[in-house]
Amino acid sequence: MGSVASHCVSISSASRDGSGFVSCDAVLNVVVELTLFRIHEWSANEVSQFCAFFFRGEDSKQNFNYQLFLDYLFFPVSQDTSRVKLKEQIATDDLFNTHEGKLYSVPLGPEEPDECVCHPVILKQLNMAKLSAEAEKNPQYGGGTDLVAQLRHRVNELRLLTHPNLVGFQTTLQNGTSLYVVEDHHQICTLRTILESFGPMKEPTIRRYLLQILQAMSFLHDHGVQHGY
Numbered sequence: 001m002g003s004v005a006s007h008c009v010s011i012s013s014a015s016r017d018g019s020g021f022v023s024c025d026a027v028l029n030v031v032v033e034l035t036l037f038r039i040h041e042w043s044a045n046e047v048s049q050f051c052a053f054f055f056r057g058e059d060s061k062q063n064f065n066y067q068l069f070l071d072y073l074f075f076p077v078s079q080d081t082s083r084v085k086l087k088e089q090i091a092t093d094d095l096f097n098t099h100e101g102k103l104y105s106v107p108l109g110p111e112e113p114d115e116c117v118c119h120p121v122i123l124k125q126l127n128m129a130k131l132s133a134e135a136e137k138n139p140q141y142g143g144g145t146d147l148v149a150q151l152r153h154r155v156n157e158l159r160l161l162t163h164p165n166l167v168g169f170q171t172t173l174q175n176g177t178s179l180y181v182v183e184d185h186h187q188i189c190t191l192r193t194i195l196e197s198f199g200p201m202k203e204p205t206i207r208r209y210l211l212q213i214l215q216a217m218s219f220l221h222d223h224g225v226q227h228g229y
Helices: 024-034 044-052 066-073 128-137 144-160 191-198 203-222
Strands: 010-012 021-023 084-092 096-104 118-127 169-175 178-184
Touching (some): 024 044, 084 118, 118 128, 144 169
Antiparallel strands (some): 010 021, 084 096, 096 118, 118 178, 169 178
């Protein structure tokens, strides 16, 4: 690939009259400065796919969604952890402590309000200080700063991807040295609830669920995301 400018397209702005334009290369140069993307190595098709993330899907004129773009660049999206309430810890591994919880529409006070819009979520809590310390002990990871930057980059990638067989990302929250990745929590329909309700699965059912998993993995791979995360 040549310069980013060689794949420049005009993107309609989100201005009220819809008459403004911003060149794609201007947007991509900002991305190069603030992310780990190596855009200069991308093909024209890869550049177009990336820009398509920031078009309003319902807009036939493809007005550029600046708010989504800014949220993408200035990760994390939100730093107000008072909007979440941690409940039971359901899993732990080398990187994350995973909790069930609630995400509220407004910051919480000292007590949980009786009437406040919220919905169930899964919160993956990462202690970035611990991650950095572990990375410093293992130079092959590139050091703590690089590892945290890579993690933020990967979370940003996932925030832009939507697929019917992938859990949706709500937001990210940061409090001190803890980073929270907030995902949708489908309490009613999980593998556990299905097995508890219907017992062992028959082979056709297993095949159907396996196909859905493979479709999600294929979608991630097509967008350059490794499913190991």
